[in-house]
Amino acid sequence: MVDLYLASQSPRRRELLAQIGVQYQVLEVNVPERQQSNESPREYVQRLAQEKSQAGWRCLTDANRRADAKMVCPVLGADTLIEFQGRVLEKPENEADEVAMLGALSGQTHRVLSAVALTSERGTAVKLSVTDVRFRPLSEQEVRRYWRTGEPADKAGGYGIQGLGAVFVEHLSGSYSGVVGLPLNETRELLEDYGVAYWIGQDA
Numbered sequence: 001m002v003d004l005y006l007a008s009q010s011p012r013r014r015e016l017l018a019q020i021g022v023q024y025q026v027l028e029v030n031v032p033e034r035q036q037s038n039e040s041p042r043e044y045v046q047r048l049a050q051e052k053s054q055a056g057w058r059c060l061t062d063a064n065r066r067a068d069a070k071m072v073c074p075v076l077g078a079d080t081l082i083e084f085q086g087r088v089l090e091k092p093e094n095e096a097d098e099v100a101m102l103g104a105l106s107g108q109t110h111r112v113l114s115a116v117a118l119t120s121e122r123g124t125a126v127k128l129s130v131t132d133v134r135f136r137p138l139s140e141q142e143v144r145r146y147w148r149t150g151e152p153a154d155k156a157g158g159y160g161i162q163g164l165g166a167v168f169v170e171h172l173s174g175s176y177s178g179v180v181g182l183p184l185n186e187t188r189e190l191l192e193d194y195g196v197a198y199w200i201g202q203d204a
């Protein structure tokens with residue numbers, strides 16, 4: 001039995017949902033990620049989370065055209081990006097990109113925006129989590145060595161706070177799970193609104 005579909009390829013999001021005892025099944029969706037010229041980082045990250053959950057919902061309801069949409073459980077989509085000096089940082093494309101990104105974040109505070117959306121037959125709801133993260137000064141040599149570990153390539157801003165990148169972080173104000181990719185308190189709020197259970201199997 002599943003209570004939720006997760007429209008995400010991110011292993012972090014799977015682990016975070018499992019952490020709070022949600023029974024889910026993964027769906028594959030493909031949503032192009034491109035910020036529009038008139039779109040703020042907050043609007044952009046929320047649009048992507050909504051588009052991911054809506055794409056998942058469409059693919060389920062199209063595949064079960066004859067099934068009653070009320071019988072299909074909700075779909076969760078999420079997106080995480082870094083905002084620094086008004087610009088959006090997504091995933092680094094290569095080592096030079098990583099050096100530029102972490103070089104800019106070195107010794108500075110950046111903002112991690114993480115949005116989570118749920119779609120069901122009653123429509124889509126989205127919540128945003130905002131976290132400020134301060135990095136200590138980083139040397140270029142250290143950033144190049146970090147790139148070679150393979151960790152940063154698939155991560156917004158080019159680091160993983162839950163991994164080797166933890167040693168860059170001097171201070172965090174906000175949601176740790178949001179930085180990792182799925183803000184769990186905001187997720188719980190949506191799950192409650194949509195009647196999806198969490199903490200399954202956690203009672204003594």
Ligand SMILES: Cc1cn([C@H]2C[C@H](O)[C@@H](COP(=O)(O)OP(=O)(O)OP(=O)(O)O)O2)c(=O)[nH]c1=O
Nearest residue numbers: 008009010079080155156159160161179180181
């Ligand atoms: C800042 C930061 C990001 N990340 C990850 C979380 C997300 O997986 C990724 C941001 O990319 P996203 O585009 O939000 O997500 P994704 O492409 O990995 O997965 P999907 O769209 O299929 O859901 O960066 C970390 O794992 N640790 C961190 O500290």
